[in-house]
Structure formats: structure tokens, C-alpha cells
Amino acid sequence: MNNIVLYMSMSLDGFISGPQDGPGRGFGIGGERLHDWLSPGGVDPGSHRPTSGPGTVVFDEAMATGAVITGRRTFDFAGRWDGDHHDGVPIFVLTHSAPDEPAPGHATYxxxxIEACVAKAKAAAGDRDILLHGASVAQACLRAGLLDEMELQLVPVLLGQGRRLFEDLPPDHHELELVRSLEGADALYLRYRVRSKGPEGSKRSEST
Amino acid sequence: MNNIVLYMSMSLDGFISGPQDGPGRGFGIGGERLHDWLSPGGVDPGSHRPTSGPGTVVFDEAMATGAVITGRRTFDFAGRWDGDHHDGVPIFVLTHSAPDEPAPGHATYxxxxIEACVAKAKAAAGDRDILLHGASVAQACLRAGLLDEMELQLVPVLLGQGRRLFEDLPPDHHELELVRSLEGADALYLRYRVRSKGPEGSKRSEST
Structure with a gap:
């Protein structure tokens, strides 16, 4: 059974980008800091492979996934990966309304x-895991109870402000299990398995 | 030189208590989950010592500190620790205005x-570290550049809503160094040293 695995770099105070200083939807002010564990690289996502340390393990696992799920914000910011995130695996881009121009390369709007998005990705990925990337799809997956694992690169910095990974979620408890912790110079690589929604969360959900 | 060390239990999504369901200022709905690493104990903080695992190390270090800094919210919620947090060390309670009744036991309003509070605690603690506890004093210390270390119990749960540890901070980057990581069944015990404010944060501070 393949898993939906969220891959994200997050500051200790929970941000995945710095505060925006314009209409852009990029790293935000200082948000590049969160990606120091990656090599500078270029347009090709594969070119960002770290040169050493546990980040290589996490990176290689991400690049071994059989499909990608992301949101429009992330997709557009990443230059749509020129239609190929890695190895030509299908990319499913969750959006409210598809633009007129078709998605490039291996991408599909x-x-x-999110349920349809996950179903399509699981079917397409075969026995390989699915890489989930972006705050909006992460939150959508959590709300729908569809997230299996999280591979977070916890970066030793406080950004103070920015865009949070976990925001605007209902008060549902998700019990997690830390299944792997790798300590690198630029980040702590934490892999969590999503175990359950706790009784408090369920109780609240039923009453609202 | 003694250090100001923040001790807090935090969910992976950054909360230190669940959503409040009334005027109370307690753990919030489901927030007790964050303290499963401690023994149930009683009124005496010392009675909450974990029975085994790395939590005992962290707990013993906390109980070896020479002074306590906290805010009114935390102090009142904790029943003012009956005036004695541990071993009769002085407790400094940061507040906007002191109540009419004097603080009990070893506590002082x-x-x-925060600067005065930290100065008093440092002077009182001798060569021992100072235990800082509570979100408001943590944020005040960060804003003032007075925080030396953080010992966070990162609990494998998402609460979804509640009170955040890092909230309403200016966009100042604080570079951290992970100086210790201990993996326990109930939490990941992370000790960070506060290293610096990054250039992005400083730049923003100067322009605002």
C-alpha cells in the first residue's frame, strides 16, 4: 500500500516561508533560510540534492516517489517544474479552477x-509513495484524514512571521508516531506516521 | 554565566495548550496531552518527575535551576505553586500590575x-540557570534578545488549535543551534541554543 507523505521544510516556529513583501508567493523575506539543507541547484528539482549528510537520504526518498500532489500556489511558484518534478512521474495540482492553458508536461490540474486528487495519485504511483508538497494540500489532506506520513525538515531558526504549515485547522487531534529522527547540520529530519484522531478531536468534530 | 532557559511542551503544530472552552486559562481542550511525558503528580511540581526515559534528564535539569521566571497567566493557572516551584528558589512573576495581595512564598511580582525580571533572576540564581516558563515571557524574552536556550518537549501530536508558543513576534530571525536531541516514547526533547538574529531580521527591524 502506498503512502501519502508530506515533505516540507519548517522553521522551529512553524513557518514554511517568511513574510511576503509583495504580491509574490515565494520564499518570503528570509524564507530561503529553510532550504539551506538543499544544494542551490537549478530549475531541475533533482539538482538540489544535498552533497552529504542525512539530507541525502530524505532527498533520495522524495525523488523515489511515484507521483506528486501539490497546490497551485506551490506549482506556479516553482515554475511548474517545467512539467517534470522528477523522472516524469505524474504531478497532480489541486486547484479550484484550472487555467485555460493546459498543465505542462506530466502535470494535471x-x-x-483532495479526495479525487489523492485517489488519482495513488492509482498512478503504483507501489511507490506519493510526495505531497505545500501547506494548502497538507491542510486539505489532514482535514480529510488522508495523510499517512510527514517527513519534516525542522530547521533551527525562528522566522517570527510568515506562512505557517499548520494553520486554520479544526481542533481535531492527530496522534503521530515519530518513526525516524536524523540529525544533520542544517536540519533535524523528522518522520512521523499519522496514527489517529484523538478522542478530544473527534468529540469536537461531532459537536460542530 | 547562567543562562535563561525556556522549558515548554509543544505539539508538532506549535501549540502549548488546546483551544479554550471558557474563561479558563488552563490546558485547553485536550491540551493535557502535551504533558503525558510527565507523571500525573500533584500540587508539588517535583511530584511530576517522569519515571523513566530521557524525560527524567530534562526534568532533573529543570529542577536544578536557581530561579524561575513566569507570567501571571501561567502562575495563576498553576495555583501559584503554593509559593514554591522547587527547592525554594525565587520565582519572578512578570505582570503589568501586581495584585493587592502579596505573592506567596518565594514568589515576587x-x-x-522583562529586562528587570531577567536581571533579578540572574542575580538571584547564582551560577545556576534560570527556568523560564510560559508563552508570554518566552515571547518577551525573544523580543528583548534575552533568551539563551530552549528545552522543548516536542510532542507527537497535532492539536489543530490552541495557544501557540511562538506568536505575534516581529520578523526577526533568531538562528538556533540544536545542542541536544533525546528521543523518548512521549516526546522528542530538543535543546536549542539561541545563536543570533540573522541579517534579514535585523534589516527588517531597522526599516520598521
Whole structure:
């Protein structure tokens, strides 16, 4: 059974980008800091492979996934990866409405919700895991109870402000299990398995 | 030189208590989950010592500190520790205005700001570290550049909502160094040293 695995770099105070100083939807002010564990690289995501340390393990696992799920914000900011995130695996881009121009390369816009997006990605990935990337799809997956694992690069910095990974979620408890912790110079690589929603969360959900 | 060390239990999504369901200022709904690494104990803080695992190390270090800094919210919620947090060390309670009744036992209200509070605690603690506890004093210390270390119990749960440890901070980058990571069944014990404010943060501070 393949897993939906969220891959994200997050500051200790929970941000995945710095505060925006314009209409851009990029790293935000100082947000590049969160990606110091990666090599500078170029347009090709594969070119960002770290040169050493546990980041290489995490990176290689990400690049071994069989499909990608992301949101429009992340997709557009990343230059749509020129239609190929890695090895030509299908990319499913969750969006409210697809633009007129078709998605490039191996990408497909999905407009009928996160459940459909996940179903398509799971079917396409075969026995390989699915790489989930971006705060909006992460939150959508959590809300729908569809997230299996999280591989977080916890970066030793406080950004103070920016865009949070975990935001605007309902008060549902998700019990996690830390299944791997790798300590690198630039980040702590934490892999969590999503175990359950706790009784408090369920109780709240039923009453609202 | 003694250090100001923040001790807090935090969910992976950054909360130190669950959402409040009334005027209370306690753990919030489901927030007790964050303290599963401690023994149930009683009124005496010392009675919460974990029975085994790396939590015992962290707990013993906390109980070896020479002074306590906290805020009114935390102090009142904790029943003012009956005036004695541990071993009769002085407790400095940061507050905007002291109540009419004097602080019990070894506690003192400090109304002239975090800098004064830290100075008093450092002087009182001798060569021992100072235990800082509570979100408001943590944020005040970070804003003032007075925080030396953080000992966070990162709990494998998402609460979804609640009170955040890092909130309403200016966009100042604080570079951290992970100086210790201990993996326990109930939490990941992370000790960070506060290294610096990054150039992005400083730049923003100067322009605002």
C-alpha cells in the first residue's frame, strides 16, 4: 500500500516561508533560510540534492516517489517544474479552477477536491509513495484524514512571521508516531506516521 | 554565566495548550496531552518527575535551576505553586500590575518589564540557570534578545488549535543551534541554543 507523505521544510516556529513583501508567493523575506539543507541547484528539482549528510537520504526518498500532489500556489511558484518534478512521474495540482492553458508536461490540474486528487495519485504511483508538497494540500489532506506520513525538515531558526504549515485547522487531534529522527547540520529530519484522531478531536468534530 | 532557559511542551503544530472552552486559562481542550511525558503528580511540581526515559534528564535539569521566571497567566493557572516551584528558589512573576495581595512564598511580582525580571533572576540564581516558563515571557524574552536556550518537549501530536508558543513576534530571525536531541516514547526533547538574529531580521527591524 502506498503512502501519502508530506515533505516540507519548517522553521522551529512553524513557518514554511517568511513574510511576503509583495504580491509574490515565494520564499518570503528570509524564507530561503529553510532550504539551506538543499544544494542551490537549478530549475531541475533533482539538482538540489544535498552533497552529504542525512539530507541525502530524505532527498533520495522524495525523488523515489511515484507521483506528486501539490497546490497551485506551490506549482506556479516553482515554475511548474517545467512539467517534470522528477523522472516524469505524474504531478497532480489541486486547484479550484484550472487555467485555460493546459498543465505542462506530466502535470494535471485536479478541480474536484483532495479526495479525487489523492485517489488519482495513488492509482498512478503504483507501489511507490506519493510526495505531497505545500501547506494548502497538507491542510486539505489532514482535514480529510488522508495523510499517512510527514517527513519534516525542522530547521533551527525562528522566522517570527510568515506562512505557517499548520494553520486554520479544526481542533481535531492527530496522534503521530515519530518513526525516524536524523540529525544533520542544517536540519533535524523528522518522520512521523499519522496514527489517529484523538478522542478530544473527534468529540469536537461531532459537536460542530 | 547562567543562562535563561525556556522549558515548554509543544505539539508538532506549535501549540502549548488546546483551544479554550471558557474563561479558563488552563490546558485547553485536550491540551493535557502535551504533558503525558510527565507523571500525573500533584500540587508539588517535583511530584511530576517522569519515571523513566530521557524525560527524567530534562526534568532533573529543570529542577536544578536557581530561579524561575513566569507570567501571571501561567502562575495563576498553576495555583501559584503554593509559593514554591522547587527547592525554594525565587520565582519572578512578570505582570503589568501586581495584585493587592502579596505573592506567596518565594514568589515576587515584577512590574517593570522583562529586562528587570531577567536581571533579578540572574542575580538571584547564582551560577545556576534560570527556568523560564510560559508563552508570554518566552515571547518577551525573544523580543528583548534575552533568551539563551530552549528545552522543548516536542510532542507527537497535532492539536489543530490552541495557544501557540511562538506568536505575534516581529520578523526577526533568531538562528538556533540544536545542542541536544533525546528521543523518548512521549516526546522528542530538543535543546536549542539561541545563536543570533540573522541579517534579514535585523534589516527588517531597522526599516520598521
Amino acid at each position: 485536479v478541480t474536484d477536491g | 515584577v512590574t517593570d518589564g
